[in-house]
Amino acid sequence: MQALILAGGEGTRLRPLTSTIPKPIVTLVDRPFIVYMIEWLRGHGVDDVILACGFMAADVKAELGDGNQLGVRLRYVEEPTPLGTGGALKYAEELLDERFLMLNGDVLTDIDLSEQLAQHERTGARATLALIEVADPSAYGLVRLAADHAVTAFVEKPPPGAPGPNLINAGTYILERGVLDEMAPAGTNISIERDVFPQLVGRGLFGYQSRAYWLDIGTPERYLEGTFDILSGAVLTELTDRPRDGVLIQAGCDLAPSATIGPDVVLGPGVSVGEDAIVERSVLLEGASVGAGSAVRSAIVGPRARIGEGCRIDGGVLGEGATVSPHSTLDPGARIFPGVVAPTGANEL
Numbered sequence: 001m002q003a004l005i006l007a008g009g010e011g012t013r014l015r016p017l018t019s020t021i022p023k024p025i026v027t028l029v030d031r032p033f034i035v036y037m038i039e040w041l042r043g044h045g046v047d048d049v050i051l052a053c054g055f056m057a058a059d060v061k062a063e064l065g066d067g068n069q070l071g072v073r074l075r076y077v078e079e080p081t082p083l084g085t086g087g088a089l090k091y092a093e094e095l096l097d098e099r100f101l102m103l104n105g106d107v108l109t110d111i112d113l114s115e116q117l118a119q120h121e122r123t124g125a126r127a128t129l130a131l132i133e134v135a136d137p138s139a140y141g142l143v144r145l146a147a148d149h150a151v152t153a154f155v156e157k158p159p160p161g162a163p164g165p166n167l168i169n170a171g172t173y174i175l176e177r178g179v180l181d182e183m184a185p186a187g188t189n190i191s192i193e194r195d196v197f198p199q200l201v202g203r204g205l206f207g208y209q210s211r212a213y214w215l216d217i218g219t220p221e222r223y224l225e226g227t228f229d230i231l232s233g234a235v236l237t238e239l240t241d242r243p244r245d246g247v248l249i250q251a252g253c254d255l256a257p258s259a260t261i262g263p264d265v266v267l268g269p270g271v272s273v274g275e276d277a278i279v280e281r282s283v284l285l286e287g288a289s290v291g292a293g294s295a296v297r298s299a300i301v302g303p304r305a306r307i308g309e310g311c312r313i314d315g316g317v318l319g320e321g322a323t324v325s326p327h328s329t330l331d332p333g334a335r336i337f338p339g340v341v342a343p344t345g346a347n348e349l
């Protein structure tokens with residue numbers, strides 16, 4: 001089975017973490033994020049993965065290689081300019097089989113792709129969209145289904161309390177290659193969600209309703225949520241070293257005996273935490289450091305970023321190599337960009 005993963009975005013919502021690291025290979029717990037997707041796909045029989053790249057594509061290729069170590073064949077297509085989800089699909093057309101999976105590269109999920117494929121075959125679908133029910137669909141738009149799972153309508157801006165289940169597009173599709181024949185020519189900027197799927201209503205478009213775990217990890221808050229869900233096992237992954245109390249400490253860390261670590265913490269390789277420092281519900285990536293007496297809560301600290309002594313970090317993101325001066329305070333939502341030295345009271349530098 002073949003899969004096309006759309007991974008060409010710049011990850012602007014995760015900046016400054018993604019200012020120097022392409023989003024597909026940002027570390028999530030102990031491996032590049034996109035590796036979780038590849039492992040999930042491989043578990044459902046996918047052995048050929050095409051990665052549609054854009055921003056910093058060379059770095060993605062250098063990190064992942066040909067996929068041999070991941071147990072799949074991994075190939076890359078690089079759009080010269082962003083072409084939208086439909087445009088990216090068309091751009092990869094020459095590499096695609098008669099049937100393939102197409103996936104949004106921002107999603108952490110354990111949807112049963114094998115069951116989705118089985119339904120696709122039972123219904124004779126041309127396209128089958130995985131659907132997830134959410135409490136608040138206002139940020140997404142709804143998909144309506146008939147009793148036989150056929151998609152009957154898309155509702156872009158559902159009013160509060162709209163009747164029917166709050167089913168949203170989960171960004172995981174099974175497509176027959178013939179769908180591409182009806183699309184605009186390669187090089188056209190189009191959206192498969194807005195320009196292609198609505199035209200297939202009543203013409204072989206079906207929805208597969210899943211109750212699996214699903215999370216768009218494109219924001220700092222959801223990045224942390226996904227991290228903690230992986231640690232706890234709330235989402236099925238191939239993480240083998242399940243930590244106690246939600247704390248994962250990787251090789252080469254230097255932790256002062258009086259430091260308090262946890263709950264819900266990931267310390268990447270070579271992280272250091274000073275005397276009497278506190279780290280809670282946070283991720284410190286490779287080589288980051290926290291000075292004595294500092295408190296870091298609900299934060300993402302990028303590779304080799306440095307937090308001085310006596311600091312208070314209550315949320316926010318530090319980019320690669322950023323520095324927080326001693327005795328500084330960062331408010332929730334603060335974003336310190338790579339290489340920047342943040343003074344007291346900094347919020348976005």
